[in-house]
Amino acid sequence: MLATVLQALVSGLAIGGVYALIALSFSITFTTTRTLNFAQGEFIGVGAFLGVTVLYALSSGEGGSFAALAPAASAGFRYPVAALAVGAALGTLGLLLFLAAVRPFAGKPGMSWVMSTIGFGIILQSLGLAVWGPAPVNMPSPFGDDVIRLGGAGVRPQELAVLAMAVLLMVGFDLVMRRTRLGKAMRAVAHDPAVASLMGINVTAIMLGAFALSSALAGVGGVLVAPIASASLFMGVGIALKAFSGAILGGLDNPRGCIFGGFALGLMESGVALWQAQWREIAVFLLIILVLAIRPNGLFGRRALDKV
Amino acid sequence: MIQYQPTRRELGRGALAAMLAAPALTGRALAQGQPIKLGFNGDLAASPSAQSGRAAVVGIEAAIEDVNKEGGVLSRPLSLVVRDDLSQPPKSIQNMSDLIDNERVVAVLGPTNSGNALAWRHIPNQKRIPVMGCIGSATDITKPMREGADNYMFRVGSVDRTQVVTIMGYAKKSPRTGKIGFLTETTGYGQGGLKDLQEVAQAQGMTAVANEKFNVNDTDMTSQLAKLRAAGVETALVWAQGTTIGQVMRSMEKINYFPVVLTSWAADNLSFINAAGPQLAEKPVFLRTVSEDRTPHQQAFFGRIRPKIDADSAFSFAVHGYDGTMLLARAIGQAGRTDGPAVKDALEDLRGTLQGYAKTYDKPFSKAEHEALGAADQRWTCWRDGKLAAYSDDVVRGLRPEDFKG
Numbered sequence: 001m002l003a004t005v006l007q008a009l010v011s012g013l014a015i016g017g018v019y020a021l022i023a024l025s026f027s028i029t030f031t032t033t034r035t036l037n038f039a040q041g042e043f044i045g046v047g048a049f050l051g052v053t054v055l056y057a058l059s060s061g062e063g064g065s066f067a068a069l070a071p072a073a074s075a076g077f078r079y080p081v082a083a084l085a086v087g088a089a090l091g092t093l094g095l096l097l098f099l100a101a102v103r104p105f106a107g108k109p110g111m112s113w114v115m116s117t118i119g120f121g122i123i124l125q126s127l128g129l130a131v132w133g134p135a136p137v138n139m140p141s142p143f144g145d146d147v148i149r150l151g152g153a154g155v156r157p158q159e160l161a162v163l164a165m166a167v168l169l170m171v172g173f174d175l176v177m178r179r180t181r182l183g184k185a186m187r188a189v190a191h192d193p194a195v196a197s198l199m200g201i202n203v204t205a206i207m208l209g210a211f212a213l214s215s216a217l218a219g220v221g222g223v224l225v226a227p228i229a230s231a232s233l234f235m236g237v238g239i240a241l242k243a244f245s246g247a248i249l250g251g252l253d254n255p256r257g258c259i260f261g262g263f264a265l266g267l268m269e270s271g272v273a274l275w276q277a278q279w280r281e282i283a284v285f286l287l288i289i290l291v292l293a294i295r296p297n298g299l300f301g302r303r304a305l306d307k308v
Numbered sequence: 309m310i311q312y313q314p315t316r317r318e319l320g321r322g323a324l325a326a327m328l329a330a331p332a333l334t335g336r337a338l339a340q341g342q343p344i345k346l347g348f349n350g351d352l353a354a355s356p357s358a359q360s361g362r363a364a365v366v367g368i369e370a371a372i373e374d375v376n377k378e379g380g381v382l383s384r385p386l387s388l389v390v391r392d393d394l395s396q397p398p399k400s401i402q403n404m405s406d407l408i409d410n411e412r413v414v415a416v417l418g419p420t421n422s423g424n425a426l427a428w429r430h431i432p433n434q435k436r437i438p439v440m441g442c443i444g445s446a447t448d449i450t451k452p453m454r455e456g457a458d459n460y461m462f463r464v465g466s467v468d469r470t471q472v473v474t475i476m477g478y479a480k481k482s483p484r485t486g487k488i489g490f491l492t493e494t495t496g497y498g499q500g501g502l503k504d505l506q507e508v509a510q511a512q513g514m515t516a517v518a519n520e521k522f523n524v525n526d527t528d529m530t531s532q533l534a535k536l537r538a539a540g541v542e543t544a545l546v547w548a549q550g551t552t553i554g555q556v557m558r559s560m561e562k563i564n565y566f567p568v569v570l571t572s573w574a575a576d577n578l579s580f581i582n583a584a585g586p587q588l589a590e591k592p593v594f595l596r597t598v599s600e601d602r603t604p605h606q607q608a609f610f611g612r613i614r615p616k617i618d619a620d621s622a623f624s625f626a627v628h629g630y631d632g633t634m635l636l637a638r639a640i641g642q643a644g645r646t647d648g649p650a651v652k653d654a655l656e657d658l659r660g661t662l663q664g665y666a667k668t669y670d671k672p673f674s675k676a677e678h679e680a681l682g683a684a685d686q687r688w689t690c691w692r693d694g695k696l697a698a699y700s701d702d703v704v705r706g707l708r709p710e711d712f713k714g
Contacts, residue, residue: 004534007563011528068582134356136551138582145585147561154530154562229527230551230583238525273531278494278521 003152008270010150014159016266017166018225022243023262024170025217027255030247031190032210035102035113039121040218040243043093044236046124047086047222049132052139052231054082071140074227079142083223087216093124094215095208102211128233136235141227158227165224169217170259177255186210190253242269249288251301260300343387344380344646346372346636347407350418350443351395356550356579357443358395361420363622364442365390366613367629368417375637382641386633389413393424400424404431414646415440415636417629422446423496425461429453432460436648438655440636441465442628445573446500450678460652462673464632464666464680466573466624469714471595472504472547474683475570477711478593479543480512482703484568486542489518491532491556493548498524501547501572508714517541524552529559536567543568546592550574553592554583561588570594573689576621581691589691593699597666598624599687601698609665621696624666631664635672635680638662683712 022040030036037043055073056066058081064070074082101120105112143157177183188196189206197203222236229235242265250261265284272280291299348368350361365388372386380386389411393400400419407413408431415438419425422444432439433453441449441463450467452459479485490505492498498521509516518539520532533556536544544567546553553575560566569592574580576596581589602610606627613626639654640646655673662669672680690699 003563004531004538007530007534011530015528067578129354134354134358136356136579136582147564154564156558156562229525230554230579232551235525238523270528270531273522274534277532281523 004274006151007153008274009267010153010155010159012267012270013263014155014163014228014266015269016263017163018221018239018262019243019246019265020259020262021166021169021217021221021224022240023247023250023258024173024255025214025221026244026247027252027258028173028210028214028217030252031255032186033098033102033106033207035106036117036244037094037097037102037211037214037218038114038117039097039124040214041236041238041240042121042125042128042233043090043215043218044222044225044239045231045233046093046128046236047090047219048139048226048231048235049128049137049222049233050086050089050219051082051223051226052137053132054085055079055139058082066137067135068138069140071144074140074142076142079223083220086219086223090219091212091216093219094211094213097215098208098211103207106207125233132233134233136230136232139223139226139231156228158224162224162228165220169220170255173255245285245288247298249291249298251298253302254298254300257298257300261298343385344382344640345411345413346386346388346633347411347413347416348388348390348418349393349400349403349407349416350420350424352390352392352420353394354392355395355421356577357420359618359622360443360625361418363617363625364417364420364629366616367442367626367631368633370609370613370626371630371633371637375634381637382644382646386637393419393421395421395424397424397427401428401431404428408432408435408437413437414640414648415651417442417632417636419444422449422500425449429461433458436460436652438462438636438639438648438652440632442632443625445471446497447504448500458649458652459678460648462632462635462655462678462680464635464664464672465628466595466597467679467681468501468572469504469508470679470681470683471573471686472501472508473712473714474595474686474707475545475593476505476508476512476514476714477683477707478703479545479570480514481707481711482543482568484542487517487540488514488543488545489520489536489539489541489567490516491520491522491529491536491544491546491548493524493552494521495524495549497549497572497574498547505545505547511714516545522548522552522556524549526552527555527558528562529556530563533559533563533565537563537565541567543570546571548572548574550577550580551583554580554585554589557584557588557591560591566591568593575691576624576689576696578619578621581694586691586694589694593688593690595686596624596689596696597681597685597687598627599698600689600696605663606665627665631662631666631669631680634662634664635669684709 058078059073062072101116102113141158147154185201193203246261246265247258250257268284272283351358352361376385391403393403417440420443425444438460442465445466445468447469450461450463492502518536518541522529571592571594573594575592575594639651643650643654656675688699688704
């Protein structure tokens with residue numbers, strides 16, 4: 001029984017780490033621009049496939065076929081290089097997204113940016129389907145695939161790696177936000193773009209940076225999850241929805257709250273599955289609705305006043 | 309295999325004969341009118357199942373080539389009109405009307421996705437055009453719209469219910485089975501399978517001690533498996549898609565719990581072994597309609613079409629497409645005309661035998677039975693060394709037709 005609970009805890013933390021990372025990426029654009037990238041799910045899928053492509057290119061000859069990369073393809077420096085390359089590529093794509101699909105509509109009345117980011121995602125996914133096809137593709141983990149036993153519970157090295165990387169990235173982000181001038185500038189823009197601009201902060205640059213960072217996190221998230229879930233262009237949508245729910249639960253405008261929300265969602269999922277797996281989504285979303293009914297801005301969100 | 313190589317002289321004679329015969333042939337074609345059109349409606353590009361759709365079309369085209377080489381049907385050649393439904397039900401419905409009303413096809417083959425067949429099966433039934441399924445495996449596709457109504461939906465292919473009946477027969481007979489448990493995906497495919505599992509278990513007098521579900525994108529089923537283990541399940545019956553079954557196997561490894569695993573045929577998909585890895589992939593046993601121990605007859609067909617299909621495992625769909633087309637051609641010939649009701653009646657009362665690639669068909673259909681392949685035509689399969697292989701053990705060898713109840 002103890003081993004079963006421990007297993008649920010470990011599994012929940014592993015998947016929760018992914019939710020938390022993507023929840024954080026939602027929070028980054030929301031706090032700085034009051035907009036969200038609804039294509040985040042597609043960014044995860046494209047990131048995963050770009051990662052597979054980079055690994056395939058780096059290991060030409062010894063890494064097996066594209067559809068089934070051999071473990072050697074992820075060995076040594078290749079996996080980190082792929083993650084960095086995907087981060088850079090998706091970051092650039094994030095800039096493009098902001099300039100093409102968000103900036104023209106941001107701050108204007110209406111919800112045009114919702115549709116334009118969703119549209120951007122659909123375009124991206126369709127392009128991905130044309131290039132890579134619909135079939136899921138394997139990405140080997142750089143840490144091997146043997147189950148690690150922790151007091152009766154089993155976990156794969158990649159799941160621990162995702163958890164560690166997610167925590168590392170989140171701690172890093174937290175430090176930047178609270179200890180550096182850049183972080184101060186970002187918080188200032190989040191608080192009031194007009195005043196921040198008067199104080200000499202380049203608001204556009206900060207917003208561009210926020211979208212680049214958010215998209216890069218989604219891409220890296222894709223590369224991290226691919227060895228666990230198989231890379232697929234459809235893999236990201238479910239993750240993004242859960243992550244978004246986690247962000248709402250924790251409070252979209254509070255990065256730490258988002259991270260908490262992501263982990264909480266992962267743990268709830270594996271916990272409810274111990275009881276009745278088919279009730280999982282119902283229980284999780286009922287709880288979210290309940291929390292929002294009591295605290296409309298999430299557990300750790302600030303109360304926002306919409307000026308009318 | 310000895311290949312026929314015509315000499316130059318034979319070619320010359322052939323050319324001469326063709327020239328002499330040409331005026332006669334064109335004259336006859338004019339007199340006999342247009343080709344008999346068959347339609348294909350199914351996903352060829354959009355979903356992960358698209359490779360199965362493409363393989364079926366390859367098989368259908370091969371059959372049409374063979375029929376036309378023998379002079380066609382009713383002295384008219386067969387031709388194929390292909391419509392891609394992008395796996396979308398609305399598009400599939402639209403294709404169906406287009407094929408029947410505009411293209412005036414005599415029969416339709418497909419679709420790729422079961423859901424689409426369920427979305428439009430009222431159309432061919434209303435317009436009285438026979439449909440030959442060869443890919444989608446949902447049990448309800450070939451059921452009549454109402455009890456006793458004329459039914460135009462036929463199938464040469466896998467059927468979920470038949471697979472469930474067969475694996476349940478195995479589970480019942482195997483001395484190693486012990487307590488059984490169900491693990492299913494929450495999609496339409498998984499839940500349709502669960503309904504079949506529950507009904508067939510009841511029909512065969514078996515009781516599942518655990519019944520757990522998971523989502524199609526889940527990567528960790530340890531919680532559900534822990535409940536199976538706690539209930540003492542020794543044989544797990546899994547109904548899910550390829551990648552998802554792979555994740556079930558990976559989760560079993562995490563908690564080091566390995567019951568006997570019998571699964572849906574989705575485990576034959578490459579996506580399954582990609583997700584599970586070569587070692588874990590060897591554990592489940594499942595059913596296909598074409599054995600990996602191919603007969604020389606099947607091997608010749610395999611060699612002929614393999615360059616045109618995407619994966620070895622898609623071969624069975626090409627076989628279904630080929631056999632389905634051949635049965636349709638035989639029925640049209642027997643009916644002596646091409647109108648739907650006549651072809652349907654001929655299909656339900658086919659005379660003589662037809663050597664297909666899945667099996668030799670002897671009265672494959674009747675008024676009540678619209679499935680050409682039954683429990684006895686299932687082939688036990690597993691993965692060995694990264695390749696599909698025929699599976700056999702004492703239980704498989706001991707199975708008799710009376711074991712397949714439900």
